[in-house]
């Protein structure tokens with residue numbers, strides 16, 4: 349059974365200027381490069397016929413020399429594996445430094461490569477071919493057909509768009525996509541499937557979740573594919589509801605204890621809920637509390653000011669009666685009462701799903 353690795357969106361040479369302090373930028377650039385090296389090693393160790401690189405290997409069309417040298421160096425260092433490199437919208441103009449026997453490239457017309465009974469087709473999307481590419485694709489139904497594209501799935505044709513419905517009934521077994529930075533997959537038609545492998549490493553807090561590549565086997569019954577998480581670091585995306593924390597110190601403590609520490613990962617924490625104290629420095633204080641537990645932390649304060657509980661307690665209303673009953677209950681601590689009141693008032697306001 350012929351096997352492949354499907355990867356994309358390494359964005360080698362990313363500047364990282366908006367997310368990282370300067371001393372960590374070079375480290376992450378190194379980790380991005382290493383991630384591609386690890387994919388090549390996995391392909392070699394796993395007996396894969398080829399690595400399918402579905403676009404945006406480089407962050408720009410004019411990559412740094414060291415990123416270029418690293419990428420082509422990895423290709424060169426794995427002569428037993430073919431590298432099929434389709435350019436995306438970031439590395440559109442990438443001109444290959446040298447001709448390598450195991451480097452196969454694509455253009456703005458369909459190109460086909462054969463691996464036994466498997467055919468890999470690919471085309472680089474542009475203004476000129478974004479409408480015609482569906483009718484110019486020609487695949488033999490008796491082969492196992494892989495198609496490589498870099499773009500966004502969309503309902504209508506256009507530059508950078510991939511209209512899945514127009515790829516149905518074309519004898520595609522596996523549609524290997526790049527551009528979207530998270531793993532996603534689904535059925536294309538009765539025969540085939542499509543998958544975005546996502547990026548190899550997150551580049552910022554806006555890329556949360558597991559990142560990695562797809563391991564693909566061309567089985568007689570159809571594509572067998574598995575997402576393989578491989579990123580050196582993950583962006584953990586947590587939120588923490590501080591409603592019911594009676595004061596600033598307990599809110600910092602509560603937020604801090606809600607996040608399991610993971611020193612190699614990046615944490616994006618969003619503080620939510622209604623608070624009764626001045627929260628102007630809260631995000632900054634929570635961030636300081638968490639910093640030692642992660643590679644990088646970003647805390648956003650989305651809390652809002654709570655209504656004054658004592659004035660609600662004097663209302664002649666259902667919520668007034670509720671606040672009075674909870675306040676008078678003997679079996680709860682002040683903090684528990686605060687949480688119960690906060691949750692109850694939300695439920696009474698028809699916002700129970702935000703508990």
Ligand SMILES: [Mn+2]
Nearest residue numbers: 404436437527
């Ligand atoms: Mn892209």
